[in-house]
Amino acid sequence: MHKKRRSLNQVKEDISVRVLRESLPQEWVVHSYGADYGIDCVVELFDFIDEDKKVAETLGENFFVQLKSSDCIEYTARKVYGRGNVAKGSLIEDKSDCTEIKVAKFQLDMSDILTVQSMGIAIPVLLILVDTNSERSFFICLNDYIDKVLIPEDPLYANKASKTIYIPTANEILDEEDALVALRAYGKRSKMYGAFSLFSYQLKEIWRIQGNAAAPHSIQREQAVEMIKTFVDIALRQDIWASHEFWKPMAWSHRELLELKEKLSREVKPEDYDQFLIYCSDFIWHRLTNLSNMYEELVREWFMPTYFAMLTSYPPRDESDESAQ
Structure with missing residues (x-):
């Protein structure tokens, strides 16, 4: 009878879990997800x-997180x-406008x-790939990658047994x-979608009055002014305004809500009432609801292996820092 044995895959899995934990802030928690049904763990932010x-x-x-590991990762350049x-x-695609x-x-x-x-798009699932040789780890948001x-590149993808996923090496977890x-933004995503739905509801109620x-x-x-006050308080209570220094429209809308709250501390005169409602609907809540449009068109493409993502996702860094192994 054989003694207990460990396969190479089990060794790699242990390495990948260790590398992931060591790459993340010490205060974040990695919760194992039990049996492997496509999700390996959940990272909780502290x-x-x-x-x-x-x-x-x-x-x-x-x-x-879908946590994968390999000791023979192929590093290459993808034309976009x-x-x-x-x-x-x-x-x-504009083939005349190309980069790698x-x-x-x-x-x-x-x-x-x-x-x-x-699973939809509200809860992000990150494919995290660990190179067990270099012990580097890279992420890609699969929800966004799919869409x-x-x-777009392969509408018949579901007929395939598998697909090659291209993960930018700039998406290194450090x-x-x-x-x-990026990881902080993904962690806040479900709150963002909840807030987007709330802002849409509030705007429609303002339109109604x-x-x-x-x-x-x-x-x-x-009653209308009181309703707007309530809407402002509820909007400001949403836990989306902090940790979004990377996306200026969030800071702009937060500041505008605070300014509106200050305006509401003073009486809205009868002669100013109609213009006040227009200000709320056409400026404050128009910009709040437009956050969801920008999120879909811009933010969800960040950190993807695309031309647009390359231009908008990363702070300037030396090319030597981005070299693939």
């Missing part, structure tokens, strides 16, 4: 709440082209891809604040 960094508090933010917005139509992105290639089973697709890269921007909706609802001026 921040220290004291200067001595002895106590960390959960942010209520997390992302799912200028292209139209794939959220609005089929892929149209350094990537790590990984063959992912279609069952894993379809599992992520079925922004895989489907315990450095610049490198953590303006008589600009299919089901108008006329109320007294005092």
Whole structure:
């Protein structure tokens, strides 16, 4: 009878888990997800709440992980082209506008891809690939990759047994604040989608009292102003405004809500009422609801192996820092 044995795959799995934990901030928690049904673990984000960094508090933010490892990753360059917005139509590329992105290639089973697709886009699933030789790790958001890269480039992808995933080597996981921007943003995604839905509801209710909706609802001026006050308080309570220094529109809308709250502390005069409602609907809430449009068209393409992502996703860095192994 043989003694207990470990396969090479089990050794690699242990290495990948260790590398992931060591690459993330020490205060973040990696929760194992049990049996492997396409999700290996969940990363929960914490921040220290004291200067001595002895106590960390959960942010209520997390992302799912498919954790893969290999000792023979193929590093290469992927040609990418200028292209139209794939959220609005089929892929149209400008072959005259070309550049290359350094990537790590990984063959992912279609069952894993379809599992992520079925989960929707509100909860991000990151494919994290660990090079067990160099102990470097790289991420790609599979939800976004499916919509922004895989489907536009191969509409019949689901008929395949697997697909090659191209992960930019610039997406390296490092315990450095610049490198953590993407992971922090993914952790906050479910809150963002909740806020987008809320802002849309609030705008439609403002339209109703303006008589600009299919089901108008006329109320007294005092009630309308009180409703706007309530909307502002609820919007400001959404836990989306911090940790978004990387996306200026968030800071702009937050500042505008605070300014509106200050305006509401003073009386809205009857002669200013109609203009006040226009200001709320056409400026404040127009910009709030437009966040969801920008998120879909711009933010979800960040950190993808695309031309647009290369231009918008990363802080300037020396080319030597981006060299593939």
